[in-house]
Structure formats: structure tokens, C-alpha cells
Amino acid sequence: MTQNSISTMSVARAIATKDLRIEWRSKVLVNQVLPFAGIVMVLFAFALDNDGILQRVAPGLVWLAVLFSSLIIVQRTFAIESADNALDAIKVAGVSSAGVFLGKSVALAVQLLLFECVLVMLSLVLYQVQLSWGGAVLLVTVSVLANVGIATMGALYGGLGAAAKGRETLLPLLLLPAVAPVLIAATRATESAFGVSGATLGEGWPWVALLAVFGALFGFGGTLAFGVLTEE
Amino acid sequence: MGSVDEAVRLHNAVVLLGSFPALAEASLVVKKGQIVLISGANGAGKTTLLRLCAGLVPLARGEASVLGFNLATQRKEAQAHVGMLGHANGLYLDLTAQENLKFWGAVVGASSREIALSAQRMGLHERLLNTPVAKMSAGQRRRTALAILVIRRASLWLLDEPHAGLDASGRDEIDNILREAASAGATVIVASHELERAGALATRRIEVVGGAIVERGAQ
Numbered sequence: 001m002t003q004n005s006i007s008t009m010s011v012a013r014a015i016a017t018k019d020l021r022i023e024w025r026s027k028v029l030v031n032q033v034l035p036f037a038g039i040v041m042v043l044f045a046f047a048l049d050n051d052g053i054l055q056r057v058a059p060g061l062v063w064l065a066v067l068f069s070s071l072i073i074v075q076r077t078f079a080i081e082s083a084d085n086a087l088d089a090i091k092v093a094g095v096s097s098a099g100v101f102l103g104k105s106v107a108l109a110v111q112l113l114l115f116e117c118v119l120v121m122l123s124l125v126l127y128q129v130q131l132s133w134g135g136a137v138l139l140v141t142v143s144v145l146a147n148v149g150i151a152t153m154g155a156l157y158g159g160l161g162a163a164a165k166g167r168e169t170l171l172p173l174l175l176l177p178a179v180a181p182v183l184i185a186a187t188r189a190t191e192s193a194f195g196v197s198g199a200t201l202g203e204g205w206p207w208v209a210l211l212a213v214f215g216a217l218f219g220f221g222g223t224l225a226f227g228v229l230t231e232e
Numbered sequence: 233m234g235s236v237d238e239a240v241r242l243h244n245a246v247v248l249l250g251s252f253p254a255l256a257e258a259s260l261v262v263k264k265g266q267i268v269l270i271s272g273a274n275g276a277g278k279t280t281l282l283r284l285c286a287g288l289v290p291l292a293r294g295e296a297s298v299l300g301f302n303l304a305t306q307r308k309e310a311q312a313h314v315g316m317l318g319h320a321n322g323l324y325l326d327l328t329a330q331e332n333l334k335f336w337g338a339v340v341g342a343s344s345r346e347i348a349l350s351a352q353r354m355g356l357h358e359r360l361l362n363t364p365v366a367k368m369s370a371g372q373r374r375r376t377a378l379a380i381l382v383i384r385r386a387s388l389w390l391l392d393e394p395h396a397g398l399d400a401s402g403r404d405e406i407d408n409i410l411r412e413a414a415s416a417g418a419t420v421i422v423a424s425h426e427l428e429r430a431g432a433l434a435t436r437r438i439e440v441v442g443g444a445i446v447e448r449g450a451q
Contacts, residue, residue, distance in 0.1 A: 006341045014338035022326045025364075080324060084365075084373075089322025092286045093384065094312030095339050231307075 008099040015103025019077055020110060028076050029111055037069040037119055045126050056197050058127040059190035062119055063183050066112065067150070071172055073111055074154035077104060078162040087162055087230075097227030101155055105222070108151035116143045135193040138204045142189040145208060148215035149182040156222040159230040185210045236300065239264045239388050239419035240285055242445075244294035247280050254280035256443035257294065262421065262436075264387075267414045269434035270423040271448070276440040278423040279318070282390045285421065286316040299387055315386030317394055321377035323365045329376045330361040333383070342383040350382035354405065370397035378406060389413055389420045395429060407433050 023029055044061045048054050054061075081087040090100060120139065124131060131139065157174040161167040185207045191197050192204025240262040247255040254277050262268055270278045283289045285298055287307040296303040301310035323332050329351070337347045351361060354375040365373060374397050381389065389410065395403045410420050410433060424430035431437060437448040 006339060011339050014335055018324065018327070018331075018335045021331065022324060025326045080326065083325055084323045085318065085320035086322045086324060088288060088318065088320070089316070089380075090339075091288060092311050092314055092316045093336075093340055094308055094310075094314075099339075227308075 006096070006099075008096045008102065011096045011099025012102035012106065015100055016106040016110075019080070019104065019107035022080055023076075023107070023111060029073065029115060033069050033072050033076075034115065034118060036072065037065045037115070038122060040065045040068065041119065041122050041126055051128060054127045055129050055194075058123050058129050058196065059194055060187045061127070062116075062123045062190065063146070063186050065119055066116055066146075067176065067179065067183055069115065070108075070112060070150050070154055071175065073108060073115070074158040074175065075168065075171055077108060077155075078158045078167075082162055091231075097230065098223045101152075101159070101222055101226035104155040104159070105148075105151045105219070108154050109147040112147045112151060113143060116147070129194045129196060131194065132201075134201050135195060138201060138208070139190060139193040141208050142186055142193065142204070142211065145211035145215050146182050146186040149211060149218050150179050152215070152218040152222045153178045153182075156218075156226055156229065159226055162230070182211065182214055185214065237264050238262065238297075239266070239299055240421070241297045242284075242294065243296075245284065245291055245296045246293040247277075247284050247289050248292045249280065249289075253292075253443055254289075255284060258440075258443065258445045260438065260445050262419060264419050265414055265417055267410060267420040267422070267433055267435045269427070269430045269437045270421060270440060271425070271427055271437065272423075272440035277443040278440050279392055280443075281440055281445070282316065282318070282392055282421065282423055285388065286314050286390055287311045288316075313387040314390065315381045315384040315388070316390040316392075317377055317381050318392045319396075321373045322380070323373060323376060325366040326364060328362050328364050329356055329368070329372075329379075332365060332376060333361075333379060336380045337383055340384055342385075346383050350379040353382060353409070354379040355402070371399055371402055374398055375402055378409070382409065387418055389418055391420070391422045393424055393426075394422060395424065395426055403429065 041061065045054060048057065123129060153175060157171060157178065161170045161174060164170055189204040189207035191199040192201055238261055240260060242258050242260045244257040244259055245255055246253055246257060270281060272278045280289060284291065284296060287303055287310055291304055298310040299313050303310060333347045333351060356375060356379055360372060365376065394406050414420050422430050439446045439448050
């Protein structure tokens with residue numbers, strides 16, 4: 001069997017499994033990213049010391065915390081590749097770049113999903129927002145689809161910046177504007193899920209459709225572009 | 233581009249690192265099955281030459297082909313047949329040696345038997361296989377990286393200071409593996425400062441001087 005015959009999906013599975021195993025072992029998400037996000041959420045609560053305002057802005061605060069924390073997760077997922085120059089080894093091995101992109105995206109999405117579960121629970125306690133069963137279904141759907149957008153853009157720009165000088169500052173500059181549409185749509189849909197700012201549950205689903213479109217576009221575009229952008 | 237018995241053909245190849253010509257109109261032909269030793273002072277361009285052959289740096293001017301693939305247009309196709317061990321080992325430090333081998337086995341399509349054989353070959357016994365790479369010595373990491381290189385089954389092996397950090401038995405084992413790879417038809421290009429050891433292994437020697445290649449003859 002030659003390396004060319006290894007399917008994109010097999011490569012993606014190997015990359016995702018490897019990334020999740022490394023995260024499980026190093027526990028950076030649990031020991032560093034979650035406490036960081038928790039502190040950010042608590043600081044928001046201190047800064048906006050008013051229950052009414054907090055409840056109204058809770059959806060935006062949750063997604064801002066997710067977005068800022070996702071920068072750390074994305075940087076971490078590519079730092080493990082550059083620590084002993086494994087990224088070069090992957091390039092030289094002629095491994096399917098689409099497989100690498102998809103594997104990285106899946107691993108990021110799984111980590112983000114677990115992370116969001118904790119943040120949402122924290123927001124229910126800290127900001128005292130209410131969540132109905134219908135709202136919970138909407139929120140889970142929003143989280144999954146928003147994750148696809150953030151994870152795919154994170155994998156694309158994380159890969160692009162991995163070999164660049166000053167990658168720590170380059171990543172936020174590239175990623176944050178790119179995922180701004182996801183932030184807006186996810187925040188609006190979460191307002192509906194939480195039932196704040198006068199939003200009803202029905203108003204959230206069109207935003208979910210928009211998130212699905214973003215996710216599909218980012219996923220498809222990233223799969224095509226990752227190899228070209230990370231080649232040099 | 234190039235004949236079928238050529239593993240590497242460079243013609244006036246120029247590689248720029250920023251604006252600095254790390255390779256300056258370098259020309260080289262390496263026949264399949266040769267073991268070529270590259271010598272040269274630090275910063276002369278040895279590593280850049282290897283990275284060019286691995287398709288890791290772009291060609292600014294000139295022509296370059298590896299195993300018949302034009303590096304300007306068929307870089308990915310060439311890379312599928314190239315194995316490289318640079319200064320870094322390309323390992324995941326949080327994973328054990330076994331997990332690293334399994335990962336590479338999965339992405340290059342090596343069987344469990346091939347993985348076990350290459351680990352055994354490089355002296356990675358069970359206790360070492362289950363040790364996280366971060367806790368290994370430099371020599372043990374090098375052995376693990378070489379075991380991965382073996383399961384790649386590459387046609388062109390590019391090695392940058394392969395003996396660095398290894399004990400005497402590890403060095404001998406590398407030499408044996410490289411000789412076997414060459415006798416099985418693979419081409420081996422080794423950049424090394426250890427001229428005595430690597431010279432005994434090589435069938436041909438070249439020197440990189442200021443980005444240009446100077447022939448030093450057959451061994």
C-alpha cells in the first residue's frame with residue numbers, strides 16, 4: 001500500500017484521535033482554558049454588576065468567552081505540531097492536507113463542545129438566565145453548528161499561522177474577523193434560547209440556518225484551501 | 233525531466249531564505265541507490281539542500297526534480313516517496329513512542345507487523361515503547377524517529393545529522409539500516425559533520441560551499 005492510497009478520512013481519524021489523546025493527557029483544556037474562561041465570565045459579572053443587564057447580554061458574553069478561549073485551544077492544537085517540527089514531517093510524508101484539516105477541525109470541535117457545555121452551565125448560575133426544554137434544544141443545535149464554523153476557521157488560520165513568525169498575535173488578527181459572522185448568529189440564536197431581549201424561540205431558528213450555511217462554507221472552503229495555504 | 237535512474241536532479245537551483253540565497257545555482261545529479269554524504273561548514277546550505285529535495289522550501293530559480301517529479305509543479309507527488317529526518321525528530325512529546333509509531337503507521341498505511349518490526353529493529357523494547365517521548369533521552373527520541381522513517385518505506389531518504397545523540401550501537405544500527413535501504417533500491421542523502429563515520433557509509437561525497445555544490449568524488 002502506498003501513502004497515496006490512504007484515504008482522507010483515515011488521515012482525519014488518525015489526526016483527530018491523536019489530538020484528542022494529547023489533550024486528554026496534557027489536560028490543557030481543563031487546567032488552563034476552562035479556568036481562564038471561568039475568570040472571564042466572573043469578571044464580566046463583576047463589571048456589569050446588574051442582574052437585568054447581565055441577563056440581557058449573557059448570550060454575547062458566553063460567545064465572547066468561547067471565542068477568546070478558542071484562540072488558546074487553536075494555538076495549542078498547532079503548538080503540539082511545531083514543538084518537535086511534526087508539521088514538517090507531515091508535509092514531507094505527503095499526507096492528505098484535506099485529511100489533516102478535517103482531523104484538526106473535528107478535534108477542535110469536540111474540545112469546544114465540551115468547553116461550551118461548562119460555560120453555558122456557568123452562565124445559567126452566574127447570570128441567572130432561564131433555559132426551557134425548547135431553548136435547550138435550540139442551544140445544543142447552535143453550539144454544534146457554531147463549533148463547526150469556529151473549528152474549521154480555527155484549523156485553517158491556525159495552520160496558516162503555525163509556521164509564521166509572531167503566530168501568537170497573528171492568529172487573533174486572522175481568526176476573530178473571520179468568525180465574526182458566527183459570533184453574531186450564535187449570539188442572536190442564544191438570545192432566543194435564553195429568552196432574553198424579548199427574543200422568542202422561533203426567532204432563533206433562522207440564525208441556526210445561517211450558522212449551518214457558514215459551517216458548510218467554511219468547512220468546504222477550508223478543505224480546499226488548507227493545503228495551498230500551509231504549503232509554504 | 234531527468235532520466236529514470238536519477239533520484240535527484242538539480243540544475244542551477246536557487247533557494248532564497250528571505251533575500252539570502254541559501255542555495256546559489258546549485259547543480260547535482262544523484263543516481264538511484266547511491267548513498268551520498270553532504271559535508272560543509274555550518275550555514276553553507278546543507279540543510280537547505282535537503283529541504284529542497286523534500287519539497288519543504290520553494291525553488292526561486294533553476295530546475296529541480298526528485299524521483300522524476302518536478303518540484304515546481306509536482307511537489308506533493310514527490311513528497312509521497314521521500315522520508316526526511318531533520319534536526320528535529322517530528323515526534324509528539326505527550327505521546328508514547330508506541331502511540332507515535334501507531335499514528336504514523338495510520339497516516340502512511342503501515343501494518344502493525346511493520347510497526348513492531350521497525351520498533352524492534354531500532355531497539356525500542358516494551359518499556360521504552362510505553363514511555364512518553366517527553367521523558368526520553370535525545371538518543372531514544374532519535375531511535376523512535378528512525379523507526380518511523382523505516383515504516384515510511386521511502387524511495388529517497390534525507391537525513392540531517394542522523395548520528396547525533398546516539399550511542400555506538402544506535403549509530404551502527406543506523407548505518408546498517410541505511411545500507412540495507414540503499415541495497416533495496418532506495419537513495420540515501422546524509423548531511424553530516426561526522427565525516428569519518430558517515431564517509432565510511434557513503435558511496436559518494438559532495439560538499440556544499442556557500443550555497444554551491446562541489447563534487448568530492450566516490451568513496
